[in-house]
């Protein structure tokens with residue numbers, strides 16, 4: 001069973017506001033603190049995308065890097081400099097927490113990357129916190 005993986009690091013910048021419609025204004029403020037700021041705020045997100053699989057005997061690689069980069073950067077361009085809550089339909093009814101963003105990245109990239117190869121995604125929201133999703137995470 002092959003256990004070789006490849007990880008590439010990408011980035012995008014976006015704005016959001018953490019606010020739950022089922023909580024009171026006071027509760028939102030208490031739970032989300034500065035991230036509840038009415039006019040939103042931004043992050044420079046980093047995304048570590050890991051594929052796992054057997055290297056192709058012809059190339060010695062799990063995936064050609066240009067193909068990997070094209071798939072991921074074309075998708076991330078749909079988030080670049082957007083206000084996630086207002087411009088990305090997925091977040092119309094989901095709070096744009098790191099937990100929900102990393103789930104969204106997984107759903108979208110899994111459809112776009114070669115079947116069965118996506119293994120793990122780590123989303124850095126700040127230097128102090130990251131969110132993981134994956135087949136063993």
Ligand code: NI
Nearest residue numbers: 016035041043
């Ligand atoms: Ni934030």
